[in-house]
Amino acid sequence: MRYLLAAAMLVLASVRPAPAMPQRIVSINVCTDQLLMALVEPERIASVSFLAADPATSVRWRQAAALHLNHGRAEEIMALQPDLVVAGTYAARATASILKKLGYTLLELRPAASIQDIRDNLLTLGQATGSLNQARKLIDVFDQRLERLRYPAEGTRKLFVNYALNGWTSGTGTLVADLAHHAGFDVAGDRLGFQGLGNVSLERLILLSPDLIDLGNDWADPPSLASQSQGHPALQSLLQRTAQVSVDEPLWSCGTPWTLDALAQLRQARDALE
Amino acid sequence: MTYPLLMIVLTVAVSAAFGVSLLTGPSDIGLAELMSSLGSAGADSTALILEEIRLPRAILGLAIGASLGLSGAALQGYLRNPLAEPGIIGISATAALGAVIAIYTGLSLAYPLALPILAIAGSVLAVLVLQLLVGPGGALSLILAGVALSSLAGALTSLALNLSPNPFAALEIIFWMLGSIADRSMDHVHLAVPFMAAGWVVLMTTARSLDVLSLGEETAGGLGVDLSRTRLLVVTGTAISVGAATAVSGVIGFVGLIVPHLLRPLVGHRPSRLLPASALGGALLLLLSDIGVRLLTPGTELKLGVLTALVGAPFFLSLILRHRSTYGL
């Protein structure tokens, strides 16, 4: 679910004139938070969003805990007197438009829907923050690791289904699909023909008979119908004969350099299926 | 049509709808596969889908429909009011509130029976409040009290779900308000159906008393009808069956209104005959509606209560129009 939210958070990158080396950068989106922390030294980060410090949504939560945290409200951002604001669309949409109107320098990044988007976002943000070299360095390391993890293109693809609560799963054109393809898997969208996120009923899931399932966060405490639906006997029966993987959600809910950790897990699971 | 013939037709129709329900779903499972699969204890996909997904859905459709139809007929007979229906007068909404409390506090995880029991407690509360507020024949006050009760229970349900730290809880308001039996499991069947069946037995025992009650309470009392016992049985039977039904399906409105009304002329207007006929009719309507939501909007299934309300609400309005003079509405 957080994956969904994160995906909706980023919009088209729109670079505006900024000082060559912004010194008071504020990020109000959990995905840009993490990219920023990867690229820029902490002294130049005036604030990141509170979600960046939440282990459920952020890979770099320890690092974020040492920073000033914001809730994406226009007034608190203005009080920080930023020279660059990095944003997405979700929740802070109104904030972003106010800040833009007031003349703040605003950078909006679109959500990574592919591995290539991660590179693009790193470069865009690197350029805007004057950390282009750091960005290029990260991308080099990223690409080398990607090459090591890539499943041979001639191999047969198995089916991976990330089956989140209420039956939400990834279709084509998503970061998860791109990762799965790199790891030697199709996703449900490849087989059923849908883009983005799709809702797949339990019955359809059983008919797909996936080779690998990731149930994601079960949100079991406190309970909800959605979390209880994972106890459905039909699903349990399917799980008994299907391999499971549990990717830490922040790894792929935002496209970051650490997203390759998710790919590594998928690749490992793919090898285990041989 | 004679009464036995009507009952046979309804039974055949319910059985057919039950079969069609088993055959309806995103995957094409033919009749032959259905038959062979139900017999075998295989663990293949078809068997799994039929036994663990479609069978509980069909059973719940049948049982919940029967509960709603039967309790609608019993309430109308007891209150001598053709507009009484568990959904309209707030019994379902308070049952949903009870179920919501059981589920989202985690109580039902520790004690599964807490789910039907709290839902039943909710409906008992509703019937008691209604009895306190509304006298016999008070159609307008019954509906007004029901509206107030429904709104209050709905508001409390929304509040409870909004306050839950679980991000999914708030999304589930729609399930509790509009009802669905998609992807329910045999666990739900085991949890709810015994209660519903007990409710049916209780309601059926009131059949002849309801007949006599059509002559008014004084005459019925003079003829030896135990009025307080009849009231207790109707209240208990409705609360148990509707409470258990709502606990696993959310609020599904109007079934208890439409079904008795359509069948009443066919059974010769006798409340006692209307009871079993309405149970069958309710089962039929709900099975058909549930097949409908699967066929009309495959993939993104419409909530069951949306369909019953789309049919039921205009029906309700036409009933009010027709009874305006009779009940001073």
Added chain:
Amino acid sequence: MKLEAANISVAVRGARLVNEASFGLGGGELVGLIGPNGAGKSTLLKAVVGVGPRAAGTVSLDSRPLHSYARLERARLLAYLPQERRVEWRLSSREVVMLGRYPHQRGFGPPSDASRQAVERALSLVEAEPIADREFRVLSGGEKARVLLARALAVEAPILLADEPTAGLDPYHQLHVMEILRGIADAGVAVLIVLHDLTLAGRFADRLILMNRSRIVDSGPAGQVLTDANLKHAYSVNALRRDEGSEQFVVPWRRL
């Protein structure tokens, strides 16, 4: 069968509706319960039947307390025709009359032959066969009254208590109903009816019970109860009295 009511009192929210009323009723007797509006006649009747507000005092059938009878047994012995004439749902007249057989029927099966015959007898007694298959709710007031009377007669109880069975009826039907009641009394049934029409009461009843202000103030043959003093005291009217053959009749004439 003999009905005995002793010291019946009914109080609702502190208001005494019936005060220490005692009377007896025997088989073959047609007794009229008369009195002005609000005297407590209907309340007394309900108290005897055991419907309506809680009552003090004892009612016994053949010297056995009524409450010691099972509910349905009591209903089989004591038929009651209340004033309410509303019937819910579109039942036919015959179905309405058949409901009078409720205390005799058991289980969910179709009515017994005895019940069917009782219903036909009752319908024929009130001459309602032609309207037996019509919907009750569309009948005229007179037809409704007759069908409901047939409903009470279908119980075939040894005791019949009827609350204003002639209310709202035209003279023809008033006389018809009184003749029917007189007939079943003559056949051995104990009949008690609440009446407002003193002329009918005086003509048909063997005995009258006069209630005023929640008490029974007099009882006895019509000639002894419908005295100028009683009429003045209870009703504040005077009356004309005439003899017609062997019968004497009373017509309320002027307010006092």
